[in-house]
Amino acid sequence: MSTPSNWPLPTAGIRFLTPAFMVEKLARHPLTKDCYPTAMGFYPQAEGHQMQRERHDDNLLMYCTAGRARMTAGDWQGDIAPGKVVLLPQGLAHDYRADPADPWSVFWVHFQGASTRVFLQYLGYRDGNPLASAGVSPRLIGAFQSLMEVRRTGYSSRAFINASNQLRHLLTQISLEISAQQGSTQGGLPLEQVQAYMLENIDGSVSLDELAAVANMSKYHFSTRYRQLTGYSPIKHFLHMKMEQACQLLDASELGVGEIARELGYEDPLYFSRLFSKTIGSSPRGYRASQRK
Structure with missing residues (x-):
């Protein structure tokens, strides 16, 4: 030593x-x-x-x-x-x-x-x-x-x-x-500011143009820098934030799957369920059941 x-x-x-x-x-x-x-x-x-x-x-x-x-x-x-x-x-x-x-x-x-x-x-x-x-x-x-x-x-x-x-x-x-x-750092990406904007709009949708404007960067530079810092594209990370919120609602509330989908800006519950299953690895109902056993 x-x-x-x-x-x-x-x-x-x-x-x-x-x-x-x-x-x-x-x-x-x-x-x-x-x-x-x-x-x-x-x-x-x-x-x-x-x-x-x-x-x-x-x-x-x-x-x-x-x-x-x-x-x-x-x-x-x-x-x-x-x-x-x-x-x-x-x-x-x-x-x-x-x-x-x-x-x-x-x-x-x-x-x-x-x-x-x-x-x-x-x-x-x-x-x-x-x-x-x-x-x-x-x-x-x-x-x-x-x-x-x-x-x-x-x-x-x-x-x-x-x-x-x-x-x-x-x-x-x-x-x-x-x-x-x-x-x-100067000339870098204001990550906390961008992610705060994502959370403020968790019940809706955001575009790459919007997020790049929040960061005051070009779309290409913003997307490249965001991936370097987080390992994800901005839109995929926003999806993950939505699915995290969905997990919280499934676990801590009695809202139905359709209601949770609308809370997160998805009018089609089936589309929401497909996204959830692809991201989390189980259906929304399966996730709720596993958490409440």
Whole structure:
């Protein structure tokens, strides 16, 4: 395991290493062997913080919430600013140091596991580019803080199993924040604004022209960018939103299928049922029955 820095820890700082016996358990356990934390912490206003590793045995994720730092990772060099996520895979030589005038505050977690390369790729890591932008997100800060509560459990195996799965959730949450940040950057797609428009019109229909106008983009550019950020075309994603709402109404109301179809802007219940079955994998009545067993 790569040793964390020996930066002098203040009262508000956190540095916690998973003990070797627990790492061995996590590496074998079927619920944790794909991804588990080996060390974690938080360094606030980390004046004088620096680290250099020629040999890096873990994967390392760092999240800057304030201040700045300078980093070299392989052939990449750059500055780390608030809201930036640093992804350093196993084996990548690196060094970093806090800015002397404005030292960073940084959450960090070392992790191992059979699927960690997949997680790094999902977060957008590419060779030569260890940096991503997630913004300074209260949700991510809360997720890091929750993960670090494992240090108060007396090395409980169940607590570390939970922490390993919290780590998986943290990684996927970071991916969501990165995607939202990409959409909101200058010249990008205002994803939240477009999806709010979709929800406002969930009882009707929207066209690609309308959605592109909300985004203030050409249809082609809008459609391409939307698919890059969400994995779906805009109209297909709107359909999925409708079917999510249909599932909620089937589960939580006594409305008939025809009434639910009209609530979502479909005058033909048979057409609605075909769309629902194709999207969800069962008929509306079959879905309701399965939820109420």
